[in-house]
Amino acid sequence: MTAPMLPAPAAPAPAPAATVPAGPLRPVLRALAIVACLPYITLKAVWVAGGRVGIPDGSVLLDHPTMMAVANGVSVLADAVVVLLALLLTRPWGLRVRAWTLAFPMWAATGLIGPIMIAYPAQLVVSLLGGSGDGSSGPPREPFLDSWVFPVVYGGFIVQGLSLGTLFALYARERWGRVWRGRLGELPAATGGPVVRAVAVAGALLALVPATLCVLWASGLTSGLSPDLAAQYDADRAVVDAVRALLLVVAAVATLLLVLRRPAGLRTRTAMGVSWLASGAAGCWGAYMTLVMAMPQGDAGKGPTGLMITAYAGEMITGFLLAGCLAVVLGRRSATA
16 A cells, blocks of 8 residues: 555645835935936036036136046046936846945035035025025135036035935835844944944044144134135035035044943934945045045145145044944944844
């Protein structure tokens, strides 16, 4: 007598594929982010092609045409990344991208656009209240760009920041929401080890140097500035330096709170989000301005001073140190969440 045939065990049902939730919000935000890139990309493309739309006669931008063509070409590619990110954050294939492949360009985009979203509206408010600036960060006594360029370009940046930032927040909540659940006191002690804490403290101490210089310059002290910049320093530049100092301090404090897990009642997502934005602003703008300072200057009076280079380089190093601490915390938290 043969043994009865047993039915083969049913194969486990495949896990549902990750999909981007349907709804009108994401497509609208994606369209806004992409459309907001067009004014900047169009202007830069015209300048690369030799056009001078928005550039007045005698502008310093005309002094080094080859260097400016290269810089404008890089700017076009950088803003094109925003278009790619907008697609990545809203299409199903974007959920399969490796975390670091998305995290670094989003951190850089947040760091570059975030300060503009803070400083430009503040410049407009200062101007309305009787400040000496004109709502732009360009020199008031020397031709730079036509006045209409600033609201067009910076307005586009602000729309990019709002739409892309919202898309990333929605994406990150669905893919990595477990990473920042709870409060700082609930994080495992190993989340921020002694090395991470030491680096965070070092970054916070280093931040004091560029932050102090920015505060002094914003307060009216011109020592340490190049003669040309000191003569043209106005309310707009003071706002920019004040924002730089603020973001440096915020980056240092937020990262320290995160690695020290104090105060225990603070939401983890708050500390991580603030550290993300502020460290990106310090690191990316510091790196950008350090590169600008390295460009040749035709006039010795326009060249950067040692203190200016120290401020920008210190800002860059601080931002990258603090961002490294954040990256380690995120990695360890992701592994244990």
